[in-house]
Amino acid sequence: MKEIRIGLIGAGTVGGGVVKILANRTESIRRDLGLPIRLARIADKATERFTTLPVGDAICTGDANDILNDPDIDIVIELVGGTTFAKKLVLDALSKGKHVITANKALIAEFGSELFACADAHGVSLHFEAAVGGGMPVIKTIREALVGNNLFSVKTIINGTCNYILSKMSAQGLPFDTVLAEAQKNGYAEANPALDIGGGDSGHKVAIMASLVSGGYVPFSSVAIEGITSISQDDIAYARELGYTIKLLGVIKKPDDDGAIDVRVHPAMLPKNHILASVSDVFNAVLLEGDAVGQILLYGKGAGDMPTGSAVMSDIVDVARNIAAETPIRISTAHYNADRKVPVHAMDDLVSRYYLRFTVQDSPGVLASITSHLSSQSISIASVIQKEEHPETGVPVILLTHRAIEKNLRTALAAIEAMPSVMAPTQVIRIES
Amino acid sequence: MKEIRIGLIGAGTVGGGVVKILANRTESIRRDLGLPIRLARIADKATERFTTLPVGDAICTGDANDILNDPDIDIVIELVGGTTFAKKLVLDALSKGKHVITANKALIAEFGSELFACADAHGVSLHFEAAVGGGMPVIKTIREALVGNNLFSVKTIINGTCNYILSKMSAQGLPFDTVLAEAQKNGYAEANPALDIGGGDSGHKVAIMASLVSGGYVPFSSVAIEGITSISQDDIAYARELGYTIKLLGVIKKPDDDGAIDVRVHPAMLPKNHILASVSDVFNAVLLEGDAVGQILLYGKGAGDMPTGSAVMSDIVDVARNIAAETPIRISTAHYNADRKVPVHAMDDLVSRYYLRFTVQDSPGVLASITSHLSSQSISIASVIQKEEHPETGVPVILLTHRAIEKNLRTALAAIEAMPSVMAPTQVIRIES
Known part of the structure; x- marks a missing residue:
């Protein structure tokens, strides 16, 4: 031959x-x-x-x-x-x-x-x-090794630049911009880092995985994408205090009951004992869950x-x-x-737990008003942190919600942000388990 | 068709x-x-x-x-x-x-x-x-996904029964026999557990992986195998105190310099931040290292x-x-x-760090004699624990060695065990990094 x-x-x-x-x-x-x-x-x-x-x-x-x-x-x-x-x-x-x-x-x-x-x-x-x-043999594993499975969930850390930045912010207590500059110096981030830190690179990879696991075509344009540029050192510190780690996560979920799937990339809070929470620095990981195999994790270097x-x-x-x-x-x-083409759920329909960081004036009744707005949208509170910090730029109030519909959350946040005592847009980070 | x-x-x-x-x-x-x-x-x-x-x-x-x-x-x-x-x-x-x-x-x-x-x-x-x-797609990953690599190292936790027993001993502070009985009751161990706890099942799997990564035939009979039956609650507690976790580990190493490989299954102490140290209960994992891909981990349920x-x-x-x-x-x-057939190194030629647990009479000069026998075989000590415990059954003395040749260690241990003040055989656990 x-x-x-x-x-x-x-x-x-x-x-x-x-x-x-x-x-x-x-x-x-x-x-x-x-x-x-x-x-x-x-x-x-x-x-x-x-x-x-x-x-x-x-x-x-x-x-x-x-x-x-x-x-x-x-x-x-x-x-x-x-x-x-x-x-x-x-x-x-x-x-x-x-x-x-x-x-x-x-x-x-x-x-x-x-x-x-x-x-x-x-x-x-x-x-x-x-x-x-x-x-990591992601494509081969999905198409060949797990062909006997209905793969109903994928959770993945699939961009090394973002994971490096979030890991260093967490380990060294440094702000985003400082760590990004260091990553660029060390060759872990591009001179133009937009595609990485904006989540687009993860979105491309998640779109491909979604097409493979759904058995239909999931165009890139249907992936909901948020990057990591809004994540502050405060968020990382509060996450740790609450027992969580912040990662840029790609998520694909196929519910049993309809043909549509969840396909999204966004910062997420993971419980610190979650297997993906320990994936650090430039390493990537893909956690696949199938009806026969249970959970399978692939871990390795996603670039280079x-x-x-x-x-x-x-x-x-x-x-x-x-x-x-x-x-x-x-x-x-x-x-x-x-x-x-596979139908994809709108983010408005997502049901999730949320981390909310409000920046408010230190005046009476603010917390009562916030929780009242949330409550009017059927959103209940799981935990609260309020500390006497940064009085000149506003007091941070951190709430973790129970499960809520994202559309309801957005409605409540619009009302909350219209309050004169609310000094900045609300930081919203979804909580995954 | x-x-x-x-x-x-x-x-x-x-x-x-x-x-x-x-x-x-x-x-x-x-x-x-x-x-x-x-x-x-x-x-x-x-x-x-x-x-x-x-x-x-x-x-x-x-x-x-x-x-x-x-x-x-x-x-x-x-x-x-x-x-x-x-x-x-x-x-x-x-x-x-x-x-x-x-x-x-x-x-x-x-x-x-x-x-x-x-x-x-x-x-x-x-x-x-x-x-x-x-x-876990172990065979497919080695033969297909990593075909572009010289795979020079495999470390694996590949028997769910042993990992369940060691995890429970560690988490609950219970002795081996109690945990084994519980595992049998819960269906995590066979009525006749010999093939699992004796290491034979892991040995079969490691022999297969060794043949695939070496590109030659590694017969089962050439795999050095030790099981977990000698691991005591004391060993697990001392390991933790020293910053280690005990796992039944399969190891394959291909050195650069000769055609022979290491193929072995034995309890091993892993630093507690090692990626395999966090693989618990019935989960299995395979950590492959190749010249192109670096480290790749597969993690999942190895049975059922x-x-x-x-x-x-x-x-x-x-x-x-x-x-x-x-x-x-x-x-x-x-x-x-x-x-x-691929030549396999004899265990006598292994170079490793060791955990040694001696059981000795509480009398003057015993530690000096032990360290002197070790020193005469060029084995140096990295750390020592000696506590006032169990005086009726002997005092435990725990030594961690620096890297040593296993044959030298066995020679030193034979001399040490001939000492009248040494009351029991020495527990030897290899330290992997």
Whole structure:
């Protein structure tokens, strides 16, 4: 049998990791597969990158078309990033009958429906293990290992930058801006951190997981997303005092009783003995719950050249095994069909417990008014903290609610924030268990 | 395309789980696969079991030969247990060209070499995801997701009975025998618990993992195994005082410098902030470390009808995808070849830190003599606890050593135990980090 020929487009961080891993593992994979895989071509506009990588006898080029136009390339690896040029590349490669492997979460989350339809139409496969959770086998575990389950709940810490920032804020008592600057200096946050700290990166990954666990297409645009920029050192300190840890959490829940699902990304308070509360620094974790398997946790590094390269390698060998078996599409992606969009609950309908931090004037009757507004929306209070602090900027009042409907909460908060004695918008953090 | 027909042998705990999951998931799997899978026959000598299971239109029989002799059965699921009748069944089924799925860890660990050779000879596959770690995808993660890695370290808590007993001893301060009796009453330990508490069950699973990560055959007989029966409440209390937790740990290490590996199962002291130290009760975990991925943890329930049934289902769908693609053997098991036995280090050569609990007479010079014997074997002491307790049964002296060679330690202990002032054998627990 012939060799399997790979064309890699994008030799940046993850691409560099893939080149290094391929150089190390080609021989052991050849023994395992029974046929060689070869990195035949590498394309990157920044051609100076080739000089520091173990490219072997791969033909290096500044033009991705050299890979797309080479009829002997079996597998194209897209590690360009972004959703414009990358989308064109992936559609071109699939249309030319090449299998594609990508680490591009935005591309799959935003254009998965179109891309998988193209792959199906041309009888090739599109793999994306590296798009979610770096080296953790999230996609493989959901699609293959847990295929016997109705997966009704996913809770995940899936952005290393946010988890690093919240962990450091908690461990060192430093404010958000200081920790973000430190993270940027250490390479744990991008120069433009908006996609991470705004929750968009987590949202892309959660959209992909939601499509896999729901058996239908969950577009990125249907994911409710809040980032971590509003989390203050005060919130972290009060959370700790109340026995909680604040994490940026991705949540997918499939209730029994209707076809719609919850899909959301937002800061959440987790009880400090929750298994996800101990996931710190740049580590990621995915807690899956299924009707047969119970709870399963995956934990590992969700980013970085080598962990993400490890996930790309997993896809390379999967695709190579398929090519060797002449089975181009082994695992159906038909659920990504645009006609199979899964309805998603509005956040207004969420039933949750809430942490509320009010900033009020230290005057009589304020707490009574707040609780009265909450009570009029059927929201009852589980615990209260009020301390004599920051009198010049207002007194913080912290309430934990029992379970309430989010729409009712928003109505009550609008009324509370209209009170003259309320000096700032209310901080709202959902409590998960 | 035709339907895929399954014959299930053994309708006990795990078999019952598989029947239930198949009944729930047949339709969603048909949609995914594009062809139906059908539970065509079930065999169990205890035919009364059929009456309480959703067997559908499966033909139920007391004779496994009805399944082996049915030429329309594509996949045989062996859930009989044991290594005599089960081995014969599996070899018969493979020889008749049927794919086999088993949850039988003893069978794979002790006879894997012979069984995989038989499968290869007949062009069929033998799957065993359920043999290790119940619902956790241990086999799939090692063989597929982490194929781009040199996996140089595995640390695992892989027996739920032992972890339950040690967790309860630690949480409730109860002695081993009391907790074991309670575990038996609650169904967390077998009436005959020897295979669990003696470490043999963990040893079977670790032997299988060692073969997968080493890329060669590691027979069960080469695994060094110690159980938990010698762990006393005193050890657990001293461990806690010293900042450690005692777990029954499976360890596989591949050093860089020679072809031999460490493969062992024994009680180990883990620092209390170690990620495996927080794995409690019946939960299992596998911590894998690879050159590309770094650390990856899998965590979940390692036993039970439904979690183990979930793993069997994963194999059923994998094999069904292979049958649909006319690719009978997709993942090589050639490394199980008897000629590719991996050399295993003798425990005498282990370099480790140690917890030592001596039981001595309260007389002058005893500690000096003990430390002198240790020092003569180049073993140095990191910390000491000596308290005025149990004077009638002897005074406990607890030493933690720095790194030492196990052979030297055994030599020193032989000399120490020959001292008239030493009243009992020394408790030795290895310290892992």
